Amino acid sequence: MDKKGSTNERIFLLTALLTPIALYIFNFGFGLWSTHDNWAKMGSALGGIYSAIFAFLAYRLLATQKELLHNQVETQHNQFVVSRTLDSVNNALQAIARYIEENPNILREINSIGAKQFDGFLKAHQVLFFNFNTIQSGLIGLRSGYIGTSYEVYIYQIENESSAILGRNEYLKLVQMFNQVVYLKKPL
Template identity: 35%
Template sequence: MKNIKVILVIAILGLSLVIAVYVSKFGFGLWNEHSKWAELGSFFGGVLGPILAFTSLLYLAFQVEMQWKESQASRLQSEINNRESYISTNLRILIPKLSEVDPILKGPLAELVILICRDESYSINKRNVDELKLGLSARGEAMVIWVNIAGALSYLKAVDENRYLNQVTLVTVQLGHELCVALDRVVLMATDIKFEHHFN
């Protein structure tokens, strides 16, 4: 809106200046001679035409810039919505996988992940970590889903802090804070994939 006002002021000043110069030099009146009106029309057409064309170009450039900004904002909003949808979809897939009882792991994955996180010996004892990696490799899809969720949260954190906090809250409510913290730690131990942790 500010740019439109500036363009309008430029146009009015340009028109006023040209009219003032003409009137001060030649005067203004209702002439009876056709040639006087022709001279007035030629002057205004030759001088005011470019001024009006220039302000029209300024206005057009402003409109193009505004449309580009709106397009950028729309694309960003669309990407944020896609990431939020992606998190919800991955959670719908992950929750049943965390609840399934696995014969190799001898229990639900969620319980095993929390137990591993509580048991500090897993971070110290290399043999236990190797067993963990071997056991969780059968549940690799669940681990990758968690990394995907973390990646989508990282994107939201970078572009919209409020939407990021909403999604962190959503994940925490659906899985529980302790399980989220445990997944961050255990998935890193089991896969060696480097990803940003969003739960402390």
């Protein structure tokens, strides 16, 4: 909460707490009464007013705590989802890097294949297919829920790391082919 809102709330709270006393003094006077009956009447009047004020403040406090707890749980959930996604993507990137080391011609092959050969290419290189699918699925999940949030930076991080391992052109070609063949299921 900003400082101005906090100051306004304090002024409102102080006013709400002092107004009943001021009204009582204005109507019935101020002093030390000699009879128990006068003290009982004052206690009854102020107690009835203050119990409602304190009940409202307790409700307000509980509502604020509930909102804070909800925000905290949502943040923890988001952190968990993003963390799990990043772990899966990092494992997939490591597997792709090992696969490229074991198959040094794969990048040249990616650049040379046409759209009609892509399905056969994916079947021939299932390790690449599985791990690239993990990366793309992670990106789709992050894009669907985290664009415009502080977690959006991870989308670009994954894309940059994928481009660094595969090469930018190869990465973009695989994304295009995946979108057509795997996700959209369009025949080429």
